[in-house]
Amino acid sequence: xxxxxxxxxILSNDNQGNNEPPHIDVSSxxxxxxxxxxxxxxxxxxxxxxxxxxxDCESPNETTSLLSGEPSKKYGNISENGEFGYSxxxxxxxxxxxxxxxxxxxxxxxxxxxxxRRFKQRSGVYDEDKNALIREGGGIRVWYDDYTTIDWIxxxxxxxxxxxxxxxxxxxxxxxxxxxxxxxxxxxxxxIGIVTACFAGAVDVAAEWGSDLKDxxxxxxxxxxxxxxxKNSADLEESCANWTTWSQALHFxxxxxxxxxxxxxxxxxxxxxxxxxAILVKYNSLYASPSSKSSSTISENRPSHKNLRSYAAGSxxxxxxxxxxGFVIRGFLGIRTLxxxxxxxxxxxxxxxxxxxxxxxxxxxxxxxxxLTRLFQKYNKNEGKRREILSASAAAGVSVAFAAPIGxxxxxxxxxxxxxxxxxxxxxxxxxxxxxxxxKLIDPFNTGKIVMFQVSYVNDWHVFEIFSFLILGxxxxxxxxxxxxxxxxxxxxxxxxxxxxxxxxVEVILVVTITxxxxxxxxxxxxxxxxxxxxxxxxxxxxxxxLEGLCVTNPEDVGAVFRLLGITLISKFLTCIITFxxxxxxxxxxxxxxxxxxxxxxxxxxxxxxTLTYPEFPLFSAVCNPYKTNDCIVPGIYAMVGAAASLAxxxxxxxxxxxxxxxxxxxxxxxxxxxTAIMISKWVADGLVKHGIYDxxxxxxxxxYLDSKVEYVTxxxxxxxxxxxxxxIDISEPNTxxxxxxxxxxxxxxxxxxxxxxxxxxxxxxxxxxxxELEHALRHADSYAESTRCRFKETKEIEIEISVDNGNxxxxxxxxxxxxxxxxxxVSQNSSLEVVLELFKKLGLRYVCVVDCGQYVGVIHKKRxxxxxxxxxxxxxx
Numbered sequence: 001x002x003x004x005x006x007x008x009x010i011l012s013n014d015n016q017g018n019n020e021p022p023h024i025d026v027s028s029x030x031x032x033x034x035x036x037x038x039x040x041x042x043x044x045x046x047x048x049x050x051x052x053x054x055x056d057c058e059s060p061n062e063t064t065s066l067l068s069g070e071p072s073k074k075y076g077n078i079s080e081n082g083e084f085g086y087s088x089x090x091x092x093x094x095x096x097x098x099x100x101x102x103x104x105x106x107x108x109x110x111x112x113x114x115x116x117r118r119f120k121q122r123s124g125v126y127d128e129d130k131n132a133l134i135r136e137g138g139g140i141r142v143w144y145d146d147y148t149t150i151d152w153i154x155x156x157x158x159x160x161x162x163x164x165x166x167x168x169x170x171x172x173x174x175x176x177x178x179x180x181x182x183x184x185x186x187x188x189x190x191x192i193g194i195v196t197a198c199f200a201g202a203v204d205v206a207a208e209w210g211s212d213l214k215d216x217x218x219x220x221x222x223x224x225x226x227x228x229x230x231k232n233s234a235d236l237e238e239s240c241a242n243w244t245t246w247s248q249a250l251h252f253x254x255x256x257x258x259x260x261x262x263x264x265x266x267x268x269x270x271x272x273x274x275x276x277x278a279i280l281v282k283y284n285s286l287y288a289s290p291s292s293k294s295s296s297t298i299s300e301n302r303p304s305h306k307n308l309r310s311y312a313a314g315s316x317x318x319x320x321x322x323x324x325x326g327f328v329i330r331g332f333l334g335i336r337t338l339x340x341x342x343x344x345x346x347x348x349x350x351x352x353x354x355x356x357x358x359x360x361x362x363x364x365x366x367x368x369x370x371x372l373t374r375l376f377q378k379y380n381k382n383e384g385k386r387r388e389i390l391s392a393s394a395a396a397g398v399s400v401a402f403a404a405p406i407g408x409x410x411x412x413x414x415x416x417x418x419x420x421x422x423x424x425x426x427x428x429x430x431x432x433x434x435x436x437x438x439x440k441l442i443d444p445f446n447t448g449k450i451v452m453f454q455v456s457y458v459n460d461w462h463v464f465e466i467f468s469f470l471i472l473g474x475x476x477x478x479x480x481x482x483x484x485x486x487x488x489x490x491x492x493x494x495x496x497x498x499x500x501x502x503x504x505x506v507e508v509i510l511v512v513t514i515t516x517x518x519x520x521x522x523x524x525x526x527x528x529x530x531x532x533x534x535x536x537x538x539x540x541x542x543x544x545x546x547l548e549g550l551c552v553t554n555p556e557d558v559g560a561v562f563r564l565l566g567i568t569l570i571s572k573f574l575t576c577i578i579t580f581x582x583x584x585x586x587x588x589x590x591x592x593x594x595x596x597x598x599x600x601x602x603x604x605x606x607x608x609x610x611t612l613t614y615p616e617f618p619l620f621s622a623v624c625n626p627y628k629t630n631d632c633i634v635p636g637i638y639a640m641v642g643a644a645a646s647l648a649x650x651x652x653x654x655x656x657x658x659x660x661x662x663x664x665x666x667x668x669x670x671x672x673x674x675x676t677a678i679m680i681s682k683w684v685a686d687g688l689v690k691h692g693i694y695d696x697x698x699x700x701x702x703x704x705y706l707d708s709k710v711e712y713v714t715x716x717x718x719x720x721x722x723x724x725x726x727x728x729i730d731i732s733e734p735n736t737x738x739x740x741x742x743x744x745x746x747x748x749x750x751x752x753x754x755x756x757x758x759x760x761x762x763x764x765x766x767x768x769x770x771x772x773e774l775e776h777a778l779r780h781a782d783s784y785a786e787s788t789r790c791r792f793k794e795t796k797e798i799e800i801e802i803s804v805d806n807g808n809x810x811x812x813x814x815x816x817x818x819x820x821x822x823x824x825x826x827v828s829q830n831s832s833l834e835v836v837l838e839l840f841k842k843l844g845l846r847y848v849c850v851v852d853c854g855q856y857v858g859v860i861h862k863k864r865x866x867x868x869x870x871x872x873x874x875x876x877x878x
Contacts, residue, residue, distance in 0.1 A: 139822065145754060146328060146329065147327065147704070148328055148846075149328070149704070149754075150328065152384055152419070152845075153844070155383055155385070156384055184378055185378075185389070185427055186430065188376060189428075189431035191372050192372055193396050193399075193432070195368045196435050197434075197436075197439040197442060198442070199364050200364070201400075202342065203345055203346045203361075206346035207349040208452075208528070210273060210346060210351075211349065211352065212227075213350065214350075216248070218244075229242045230243050246261060246265035266526075267520070270516040274348060274508050274512035274584065275505065275508060275509055276344075277343075277508075278582070278583050279505060281585075282310065284312060310504070312340040313586070314697075315362070315588060316332075317359055320390070321415075321418075324391060325706060325708075326844050338364060341360060342364055344585050345360050348585050348586065353586070354572055354575040355579055355584075355586035355587055355588075356588065356593075361397040361401040362394050362397035362416070363397070365393040366390050368393060369396075370389075388421070392428040394416050395409045396432050399431075400439045401451070402663065403663060404436075404659065407660030410659055411656040414655060415651070419844070452530040452534050453530055453534035455538055455636065456665060457634065457667055457669075457670065464620075465633075465673075466673070469641050470676065470680060472600055473680030476645020476646045476648060476677060476678075476680075477680065477683065477684025477685040479599070481649055483693075485689050486577045487577055487693065488696050490578065490581075491581045505583070508582050511575075511578055514578070515579065522568055523564070524548065532568075533593055533594055533597055533643070536550070536597040536601045536636065537597065537636050537640050538550075554612075555609050558612075562606070565602050565605075566598075569602070572594055572598065576588075576591040579591075588651070592646050592649075593646065596643035596646025597642055601635050604634070604635030607635075640665065645677040648685070649682070650685075650693050652685065652692035662674065699870070704863050704866050706862065706865070714869070717833055718829060718831050718832070718850060718860070719829045719850065719857070721865065723858050723860070723864065724857060726858070727747065727757060728758045729743075729759045730762070736789055736790065737781055737785070740790060754771060756770035756771050756773075756774070757774065759792050768824040768859075769816070770821075774816070777814075781814055790813070790815075791814065791816065792820055825839070825845060827849075828851065829857050836860060
């Protein structure tokens with residue numbers, strides 16, 4: 001079944017694969033003079049899980065509207081006809097939501113006018129557990145809309161109800177079921193590790209081949225990269241007979257003409273790769289609907305409806321953090337995003353742009369994890385459980401990027417995950433190990449190593465070098481903070497406020513032209529970023545080692561190498577500013593490592609020059625062998641420490657970054673210099689710019705993210721922040737379908753269309769109903785008259801069949817109690833706002849009701865709280 005047929009299908013599970021409607025029996029129940037209707041029994045609120053899980057649905061144009069002619073509110077994932085009676089025309093051809101907007105008010109006559117009929121529901125998460133969930137007081141939920149927060153508490157209760165029912169089964173059948181249920185998580189993370197490693201291996205191979213293609217091709221095997229083609233040659237540049245440059249292929253005789261043609265070919269191939277990636281990203285982007293954007297951002301400068309959601313562009317880590325914090329971004333972790341991201345990432349890296357593929361590997365891994373959760377309903381139908389798997393997927397992404405399984409787990413815990421229980425910790429570790437081992441077996445670089453710049457050192461460091469490492473920490477913090485600030489300012493005032501915003505492909509053309517033109521003129525910038533990091537990290541083990549001229553034996557040679565590295569540092573820093581944020585996949589890890597490795601190697605060369613020039617100096621002579629002065633200082637160690645300090649200044653990672661660098665080098669000896677430089681770099685960078693690059697981008701893009709690791713300084717009280725002017729539903733008054741539709745319409749125009757309505761009895765708070773649940777309930781009551789009353793009172797009997805009188809429904813009453821949260825979390829109006837903040841952070845709340853001795857006062861919504869916190873100063877948590 002393709003995507004369109006899955007998304008457009010309105011058949012129940014019992015009738016998939018045929019065009020005949022299910023057998024439906026009509027039954028009725030009379031209660032004195034009025035007939036009471038409970039919509040719970042026959043309304044299947046579960047969506048199709050093919051791409052409609054609240055995260056990866058790729059069609060934001062799937063909309064519904066309660067009122068004809070009004071802007072459609074983007075409404076998640078319920079089957080558009082509610083799986084009631086339907087016209088046969090919908091069965092012959094699935095509705096294509098890519099080309100049409102589906103408005104329920106425009107359904108063919110007879111779809112909702114015929115009697116509502118009863119049939120067996122398909123298997124869903126609520127079918128067996130819905131009564132238990134209702135008894136818990138939280139009610140039942142429809143699936144989450146785009147850019148709304150999930151209900152962590154409800155998902156946790158839903159999982160507990162499912163587990164209780166599962167463990168209530170006795171005998172061998174119960175043992176087998178519980179055993180299989182516990183095994184599902186391990187099987188899932190095992191598959192995620194394997195598939196993620198396969199994607200990473202394919203991207204690595206393609207990127208390395210494409211990077212070498214800018215210089216020429218292998219005449220024995222066109223699809224071989226240069227290092228493999230010339231593996232038997234002593235010098236790749238001069239004596240490799242199997243490698244043909246583009247000027248040699250066209251038989252240029254003049255040396256000058258050959259240089260200029262190779263220059264043109266280098267820029268042209270880079271241009272083709274980068275522009276091709278930009279075009280693929282642009283034409284696979286999703287248009288953001290105006291209604292969703294009104295509720296999806298809390299920033300003042302809301303994106304225009306003309307803006308595209310280029311989900312394959314950028315590193316993806318800011319959005320992954322937002323999703324793992326409990327928000328829903330539909331399409332960001334879908335299948336289409338996965339393959340576009342992987343393909344365009346290889347193309348962007350091949351173009352030689354100042355970006356890396358390591359950050360986007362986290363996004364790719366999370367896409368793999370999100371897609372594979374569809375195999376198990378336990379995770380597919382519970383957004384809270386799904387995010388546990390996504391945390392493990394993020395660990396696998398870092399594992400294949402840096403050959404660091406432990407570092408990947410710590411990265412997921414420290415940087416991206418919001419909820420990380422001990423069970424997730426162990427599964428993340430297992431997933432990271434599987435990914436690393438699989439990539440090791442694939443061996444994409446034909447070197448036996450997972451990453452190109454993985455190195456090992458023989459020589460130790462000396463005590464007097466600790467002062468140099470302190471300097472590297474300070475420089476890393478300064479450069480990291482400056483890079484973060486420059487990227488944000490450039491994106492805010494140049495990219496987003498000039499013509500570049502509307503011409504993303506043209507921006508990519510300008511960036512790749514500038515980058516390729518500058519890179520070709522310097523032998524260090526001409527090679528790929530990963531190769532350059534590898535050379536900078538490496539140790540000069542003997543006199544024959546050259547490392548592209550980085551190994552010096554005479555003090556006179558230090559100056560030339562120092563100047564070239566300085567030019568490389570400036571070039572990479574400036575091009576990183578204009579590159580990070582363009583509409584192609586781009587990570588910040590490799591540019592930050594490269595910049596730090598440049599100034600680290602430069603400082604190492606300075607110290608090496610001092611030891612070569614003044615070998616008799618007491619500080620040097622005490623620890624250095626006067627006969628082996630060249631082996632006293634290892635500039636590669638300085639490059640590694642500088643790279644760690646620079647990346648720490650950019651991302652503010654500490655423990656995870658230390659472990660990643662340790663796993664890269666494979667030597668515990670250098671942990672102390674790395675830890676020292678990283679800690680100093682973080683202190684310096686925090687003093688200049690309070691947030692790392694990912695948090696800055698979250699704020700710049702207006703993503704609703706509440707950091708659980710940060711302490712917020714607030715100036716208002718609970719009573720000042722709560723909204724007291726919101727409309728409510730008073731059950732002591734008659735509430736008709738028409739009145740509730742009007743309230744939903746006003747709520748959608750208020751900017752809080754993903755909020756809801758407090759339910760009161762006079763002034764006493766008795767419950768809360770979200771707008772999505774209310775809209776869904778009204779959606780299935782559309783055949784009733786506008787004057788039909790709706791009940792929000794608890795009923796003693798839950799299982800009540802639906803009955804409809806043909807024609808006259810004015811006297812009927814519908815019960816919406818099953819959709820109501822009968823136990824909303826409340827705080828006193830005298831509560832400290834810091835306590836409210838802790839509730840939002842620790843419990844993942846969507847809202848909290850404010851009361852005064854049980855009397856309703858107002859509501860604090862998470863997005864309103866975030867809008868307030870954006871105006872306050874933030875200090876790092878202790």
